[in-house]
Amino acid sequence: MYDFESFYKVETVDEAIEALEKQDEAIVISGGSDVLVKIREGKLAGCSLISIHNIPELKGIRLLEDGTISIGAAQTFYEVTNNELVRRYIPILGNAVDQAGGPQLRKVGTIGGNICNGATSADSASTLFILNAQLVLKSKKGVHTIPINEFYLGPGKTIREHNELLTEIRIPRKDYEQFYGHYIKYGKRKAMEIATLGCACGVRLSPDKRKVEEVRLSYGVAAPTPIRCGSIEAWACGKELKKDFVELFGKKALEEVNPRSSWRASKEFRLQLVEELAKRALIQAVTYAGGEIDA
Missing domain, CATH: 3.30.465.10 (Uridine Diphospho-n-acetylenolpyruvylglucosamine Reductase; domain 3)
Structure with missing residues (x-):
């Protein structure tokens, strides 16, 4: 049973904006995979919905x-x-x-x-x-x-x-040309699971594929919001693709995150994931870019 007060389906973006202007408490819904769950749980009971589903x-x-x-x-x-x-x-x-x-x-x-x-x-x-x-x-x-x-x-x-x-x-x-990346999601199971930690890493390599020209590293669930790791990105520029670089990359990632403990995982476990997933995502991104980590 879904408890909502009204449902208004709009046909254009301008109609949607007009409807939002008129209804201060209305909620936008498209696929409904999040909103309908919240309504069913009672968190948004009695709300008004503005559907933007299939607006061209x-x-x-x-x-x-x-x-x-x-x-x-x-x-x-x-x-x-x-x-x-x-x-x-x-x-x-x-x-x-x-x-x-x-x-x-x-x-x-x-x-x-x-x-x-x-x-x-x-x-x-x-x-x-x-x-x-x-x-x-x-x-x-x-x-x-x-x-x-x-x-x-x-x-x-x-x-x-x-x-x-x-x-x-x-x-x-x-931001995507000659840029190769990899995303790793860690959860308690392989499907139908919210991320315990998410890690995305991307690289742009030198023409000879032996050095990092640019690296970008980002996390989900390692802070109150998704974050980019600016300090480690600056540090990594120009580094050679050596095994010790990968190890340091993982350790330096720990300096830029602030995960919390929750029922899904402790802060300490998330910190382990931060370090390990950074290394794994980096190695895979380098592989996609045509490079190889030297021992």
Whole structure:
């Protein structure tokens, strides 16, 4: 039984924004994989829903003229994973969202909803962080674009205003070209599980494949929000692909995180995961980039 007061289905982005302006407490719903669960649990009982499901403006994945990849906020996880542009240019994102929930959830859950939920455990979040994703928000005031690392404020909190709608996610060409990455999700089981820790690592190697030109490292559930590890990224530039580099990479990652204990895992266990997953994700990213870690 779902206890909600009203359900309003809109046909365009402008209609959705207008409806949000008129209803201060209304909640946006697309796939419903998060919102309907909260309603059933009584957390949002009696709410009003504004459905943006299947608005054409929010669908599609396109390659823009400047090489930017544009992903509509209402694209489902399944659609993202199986899109040819994603597979060719940013396979790390497709692999990451393919680990969300189970097949049924991935058919209805949307990448925009995953972001706007504000959860540090979101499988899309840490990967979008290392891709330097730009979020396009629209309201009556107009359209503005913000980096994803400025979007999260705390657990379940984002800077999105009530009357704003996330319309698309953009990944500039300079942030994915010759950039190879890997996402690792650790959970108690392999499917239908919220991440105990998520780690995304990406690299751009030197032409001879022996040094790191750029590395990016991001975590989910290692802090109140998804985080990028800026200090370790700066330290790693120019380093040779040696075994001791990988070991130091894992240890330095510990300096930039602040996980907490919860019923899923203790802080101490998450710290072990932070170090180990950093090394594993780095090694796999280097392999995808055509490099090899020397003993």
